[in-house]
Every structure is written in C-alpha cells, then in structure tokens.
Amino acid sequence: MKLPKSSTMLFFNILIFLNIIIAGYIIIYENLKLNNEKNQEILFFQIKEKSSSLLTKILQKYHNKKDFIKNKHKEALKLYRDGEDIDDIKTFLDSNNKENFEIYILNEDFEIVDSSNFSDIGFSLNLLKKQFLKYLENSDIGVTIPEFSHEHLKFISYSISKLDDNRYFKMSYNYKGLSEDLKEIQDLIKSEKTIKTSIAYIKSGDYIGNFAFKSIPSYKQTIKELEGRLKKSDEISTLLGDKTFITFHKEEEGIQYHVYNSIQTSAIYNDANILYCIVFDDNSFFRNVLYLKAVSFLAFIIGASAISLTYNLRNTELLLNYKDKFIAHSIHEINTPLSIITINTQLREKLYGSDKYSLKINGALRTLENSYEDMTFLHTKDKIEYELVDNNLLKALESRVKYFDTIAQSQNRSIEIIADNTLFLKMGKIELNRLIDNNISNAIKYSLMGSTIKVYLKGNVLEFHSVGQKIENPKNIFIKYKREDKTTGGHGLGLAIVSDICKKYNFTIEVESREVNIFRYILGEDTLKDEE
DSSP states (O other): OOOOOHHHHHHHHHHHHHHHHHHHHHHHHHHHHHHHHHHHHHHHHHHHHHHHHHHHHHHHHHHHHHHHHHHHHHHHHHHHHTTOOHHHHHHHHHHHHTOOEEEEEEETTOBEEEESSGGGTTOBOGGGHHHHHHTTSSOSEEEOOOEEETTTTEEEEEEEEEOSSSEEEEEEEEOOSOHHHHHHHHHHHHHOTTEEEEEEEEEETTEEEEEOSSOOOOOOOOHHHHHHHHHHHHHHHHHHTTOSEEEEEEEETTEEEEEEEEEEOOSSOOSOEEEEEEEEEOHHHHHHHHHHHHHHHHHHHHHHHHHHHHHHHHHHHHHHHHHHHHHHHHHHHHHHHHHHHHHHHHHHHHHHOOOHHHHHHHHHHHHHHHHHHHHHHHHHTTTOOOOEEEEEHHHHHHHHHHHHHHHHHHTTOEEEEEESOOEEEEEEHHHHHHHHHHHHHHHHHHBOTTOEEEEEEETTEEEEEEOBSOOSOTTGGGSTTOOSOTTSOOOSOHHHHHHHHHHHTTOEEEEEESSSEEEEEEOOGGGEEEOO
C-alpha cells in the first residue's frame, strides 16, 4: 500500500492541531467560567450559612433580653424624672447589672440634646425618627432589633419612650458573646481577594440597622453615612423585589464585577432579616480569559502559518517529485536514441572522416552523455553501494579532460591540467568521475568563449579555474534544481551531485568569484593515499 507523502501527513496533523486548539479554547474557557462562578457561589453560600446562624443567635439574645431592657429603661426613666443626672443613672445601671448602657435625651426633631456620651450631643437622628416611632405604636417603651455599632464594635439594641410632649428618652444596650461568630464571617470575606465590596444591614419592618461584614476600626458614624445606609438598603430591597436572591454582572470604569444581592432569614425567628450585597471583582477571571485568547490566537496563527507553509512545501515536494519522475523517465527514453546516434556518428567518421560538423556533433553527444550519466547517478545513488577503490587522481583527471576536450573545442574553449603531485583517492570510481565531470562541464558552460579552463592539483587540494560571470550566491548553486544563470540550459543537478559526494567523503568545498571563478575541493585525509 502506498503511504501518503510526509507533507500531506503534516498538513492533516496541523489541521487536527488547529481543531484541538479551538475545542481546547472552548473547553478551557467554559471551565474557567464555571470554576469562577462556582467559587463565588460556594463563598456566597458559606457567608449565607454563617450569617443565618449569627442572625439566629442575635435574635435569640434579643428575645431573652427584651423584657430586661424594658425594665431597665423604666428604672432609668423614673430616676431621670426624679431629677437624677444622666451620668449618675448610667453609673448606677452599669454597676448594678455589670452591663454597658448609654442614655440619650432627644428633642422633637430627634436631635440629641443630652447624653451620657458627651460626643453624641448635637448629633441628629431625624432620618431614623420614623423608624424609631414605629416601635412606640403598640407600646410605651419600644426596643429595636440589634444592630452593629461601628463606635462600640458590638451589637446593640435601642430602647425608646416618650419623655414629654417635646422630648424622647432613649437608651442603648450592648450584647455580649457575638464577636467570635461575626469574626468568622469577616475573616471568610477578608480571605477572598476577589471580593471588592461587602455591605450588610439588619432589617425589621421599616427599621434598617447596621451589620458588619467587614472588620473595621472603631469610629463614629456620620449623617452622610446614615443617609447612605438608608439609600443603599432601599436600592438592594428594590433590586430583590419579592426574591430572596439575585445576581448580575456590571461594568464600572472598565472593571467587570459580579454582584450578589440577598436577604437572609433566621431558621427560627422572623423578627428581622439580614440584607446584604457581595460584589466580586471579575477582572482576574477576564485577565485569564484574555491570556487564554492570546495564547489560543497565537497558537492558531502559528498553526495557520504552518498549514500555509506545508501547503507550499507540498507543492514544492510535488514539483520535485515530478522532476524526479521526469528524470527517471528521461533516462529510459534517452538511452536508446543516444546509443543509436553515437554508433552512427562513429560509422560516419569511418566512412567519410572527421570535419567541423562531426566535431560539433561529438561535442553535443558527450554533453548529452554527461547529462545522462548525471541523471542515472541521481536515480541510482541511494540504491547502489559503490565499491571503494584506489583511484589515481591525476590519471582520472587526464581521462576526463580528454573526454571533455571534444566538448570544449566544439564550444571554442580549452582545458589544461596543472599538477604537482599524484594522489590516490579511496572512493567509488563513478562518484569520482561525477565530481570531476560536473566541475569541468560547469566550467565549460559558464566560461567565456576563447578562454582556458585550468584544473589544479596541489597537495590535497583540487581546483577548477574558469573565467566567466561573477557568482553572486555561491551557496545556492549547490542546491538541487538551482541555477545561478537561468539563461543557460540545464536542470541544476550537476553541482548538487558534487555537493552530495563531498558530504559523503568529507571533502570541504570553497568557492571564490573575483576575476576568476574558483571551485576548490579540500580532499578528506581518510580518503587520501600517497603515491607508492
């Protein structure tokens, strides 16, 4: 069975490679996308689970302490109405109960006019007035759900009651034992570098309190932050609508984000929910996708270029294959007519003698014979192992010069041998003849009319000198089917054969082209044998 050409196999392999790149890109992209989303979802639901547990604990404490807070509020309110100072009331409550209370007096606009914490005086809670008063609709003393205080870094509940027609009495109570649970959530969020923003609020009816998903230093909240809390909570509530969870992607200033909004309930209590928003920075994911695209595109370009090169290589391979087939076919076609012409020319010379026409014919015949021998050598060199024999180099040169003398005379050239020694070369006789013949033939073909071709044998160096056009690319002329001068006939085979023989026997080739074109061959030491 005939196997496909190597270039064809390479072409299909590269085509398969390109398909693998495309399929690989799709698979890797989908995996990157899926892993990114799954990692975000896993983290989101971990936060959800922990926040649900914390909310349950907070509301449990709220239920356990609600009546206690009301009773302490009543006690503090009575002391205040009896004329006791706020600071003394706070000291009394804290020392008796080992708790931490703060006391505030609000005017009708919910501005703090007096407080056990001096820095709070003058702060306006007007934005929260409606929310606080909701707790007084069904009770003389309202106790709000716990929220996180950025100032005290603890969860607190506020109790409020009417002091008189123009004032309100308000207290705050700090819950204990929730910091570790909150810290778990904060550490989980802090450990994930892709979380850009985490916002959380505790919600009960219209009341919106702070919740802390981020660990921050203690500070006093400003009115602007209070406004932001109410605005952001309303925004999250609007986005959620009647859903408990939504997610969407957005872009701001060229940065990609993945937003998770949710409302978290307690498994036991329904007094309050946690409303929160987690924003993931998707830029690392898109950078990975961009890198994947760049690598895949580069690989695709390389693959496409390789297909183009392989296609050209395949065309060149086919062309060379056609030339090789043509040469093989020509060998068979030339042999018989060449023999007939040679025999008849010899018979004609015997009958009528030699003249200038027979010289031309003989020169052309020998040129044709040389080409025929080149083609035969090319066709058989990989199939035949030539016997190594000791060749007298000088005698071989004289024999081949004598053979080419007819060709040279017919083209108005002459050949001269200049030798200062005799060497024996251990190599195939046919290979030696091809090396000599192709150099002489090449010199005749490209030398000027009326010039003399000189063959030098000096030490282990064999040189062929001829006067002709300068050789521009000496390396190219030894490549198969390459010719320096395309106006001169030939297939570019002769010097390619010479190059192959020199490589086989480790001969060094040097070409000089100035006033004279010199082809120099430095013969390998392992093939030389001195005259005996």
